[in-house]
Amino acid sequence: MTALDLAHARRVLDAQPFSRLLGARLTAFGEGSAALELDLREELRQQNGFAHGGVLSYAADNALTFAAGTALGGAVLTAGFSIQYVRPALGVTLIARAEVVHAGKRQAVVRCDLLTVSEDGSEALCAVAQGSVLAADG
Structure with a gap:
């Protein structure tokens, strides 16, 4: 198996x-956690100027699976997740920070906080997601 480190995880991303289209970048990976960021440019917003819920869901899904990959190995698939939107996502950057809550041999439960970063660098929680991720190999 290839070593699972930040450089390898970035190559996978x-x-x-679709991740390249969105401009997503992996900023942390290891020891049961991962963080994914993307700039909230105009094309990723809905009609009221907030980041589109689909963008938040994308970020949660990928952060969940990358965090689980640190516990289950590199080949993982999302089994399912739910997301709760806490407030409109306004800001210049979206951060999805995921952490494994529990991992067995074939499945992990992972939580993800989605935050927006404003121009002044302050962070605001805008959604929380939780999901199950399955090992895809053997």
């Missing part, structure tokens, strides 16, 4: 065409 870069291999996802």
